[in-house]
Structure formats: C-alpha cells, structure tokens
Amino acid sequence: METRNIIIFDGVCNLCNGAVNFIIKRDPQQRFCFTPMQSEAAKDLMSRYSLVSDYGDTFFLIKQGQCYTRTDAALEICKDLSVFWKLLLIFKVLPRSFRDFFYNGLGSRRYSLFGKRDTCMLPTEELRSRFID
Template structure:
C-alpha cells in the first residue's frame, strides 16, 4: 500500500465525493487510489503518519512516503491530472497561509454548502480496484 498514491477523503462529504469523481475522470494513468477517512485502512494510515483526526475539514494525500494536506495536497494531485489542471501549480507561489485560509474557510462550511451523506460512497465495480478498504 505504501508505494501507491493514496487520497484519504471524507466519505460522507458531498464536496469530497465530487472531488474524488473529478480526480478519477482526469486520472487517465490511474495513479491515484482512494480510501474514505472512515475506513480502517485510512485510520491505519492516519495513525502511521501521526495525522490527528481534528483535520476533519481536509483530506490527505500520501505520495512516496510523504503526506500532504490542504492546498499542498490539492496542488500536488493537480500535477498528475490530464488537461490544463497541472497549471494550477502556479498557485503554490501564493503564501501557504493565504491558500490554506481560503481552503479552511470552504472546508469548515462544506457540509452546509454541499451537503452530507449518511454513508460513505460505494464505488462501482469498474472503480473498485482504485479504492482501499
């Protein structure tokens, strides 16, 4: 599992599920795999990387043994998406504190703006191999 590019996301958040679907559609090389934050695999990874669960308003991206959060995670993921999405890396020129302030503002309001599911998303049979239980 360690050699994979793993995205840990909030499985009950509609915005987060939308982001996962967005990434899947633009990940033509299929380099990303996913696990909902509520899964045992995610809990094990979060423990391994000493990630405290009070990051409930973010997601985590683990790549080559390094863990990225917030805008660093989003920008790192964009590097590998098809289309013009890698150009968003230019945003890394902005101070992280400013980028993360905007990210945190949206993250703290994601349920009220986008809604919440009762259960984690269940991937289709075609996508099942991209998800870690």
C-alpha cells in the same frame, strides 16, 4: 501500500465525493487510489502519519511516503493530472497560509454548502480496484 498515491477523503462529504469523481475522470493512468477516512485503512494511515485528530476538515494525499494536506495536497494532485490542471500550480507562489485560509473556510463549511451523506460512497464494480478498504 505506500507505492501508490493514496487520497484519504471524507466519505460522507458530497464535496469530497465530487472531488474523488473529478480526479478519477482526469486520471486515466490510475495514479491515485482512494480510501474514505472512515475506513480502517485510512485510520491506520492517519495514525501512521499522526493525523488522527488534527485535521477534520481536509483530505490527505500520501505520495512517495510523504503526506500532503489542504492546498498542498490539491496542488500535488494537479501535478499528475492533465496539462490544463497543471496550470493551477501557479498558486504555489502564494504562501501556504494564504492559500489555506481560503481552503479552511470552504472546508469548515462544506457540509452546509454541499451536503452530507448518511454513509460513505460505494464505488462501482469497475472502480473497486481504485479504492482501499
């Protein structure tokens, strides 16, 4: 499982589901696979990386055995998308604490701003292979 780039996301968050769809559309080489943090696979990974209770308002990227959170995760994902999205890597020059301040503000308000689903998203049959149960 660790050989793939795994994105753990909040499966009931509309913003997070939109981000997953955004990444899928810009990842034709299928470098990323996904699992909602409500799944057993995500719970196992979060436990392995000691993320169980520390981060309720972010998503995670596990890439080459390393776990990224918040803006580090977002920028690391941009590295593997098309050239245009790689331009966002310029934000790496900003201190993580500064970048994450804005990220945390959005993360803590994501349900009130974008809404919440009652259940996790179900991938279409063609995207099923991109998701880990």
